[in-house]
Amino acid sequence: MLEAVIVIPVVVLLTMIVVQYVMLYHARNVTEAAARDGLRVARGYQGTAAQGKTAAEQYLTDVAPRLLVARTCDARRSTATVVIICRADVASVVPFGSFSVTEQAIGPVETFGT
Structure with missing residues (x-):
């Protein structure tokens, strides 16, 4: 009985940590995809x-509305390059700590040539 009282909470906590890591990994991939999607739209000819x-913010809202909270995206476009930076806080299942992700995508601006 004493072993169960000690082992079960530890196993539950370790399981929650693994689940949190998977959520963080998925959130990072979703945020990166949102930045790439925003880049694809912003670097177009017009x-x-x-x-x-x-586009990036809509992607985050569509794909992970509950996983990513407090999400923001910034976009800068010059004559040569476009930079999209997406940040979001990740929902937490672990009783301690807060987690966030930041991803960016950089690419050249499409130009019309004759």
Whole structure:
């Protein structure tokens, strides 16, 4: 009985830590995909930074509305490059700590050539 009282909480806590790690890994992949999607839109021939930001934020909302909370995306477009940075807090199942992810995508602006 004493062993069960000691072992079961430890096993439950270790399981929660593994689940949190998997959630963090998935959140990182989703955030990276959102940044790439925003980049794809913003770097288009007549695309804008605002369109890229909207696309990235919409991707986060569509794909992981409950996993990623307090999500924001920033977009900058110059004449040569586009940068999209997405940040989000990850929902936590572990009773301690808070987790966040930040991913960025950088690419050249598409230009029309004759």
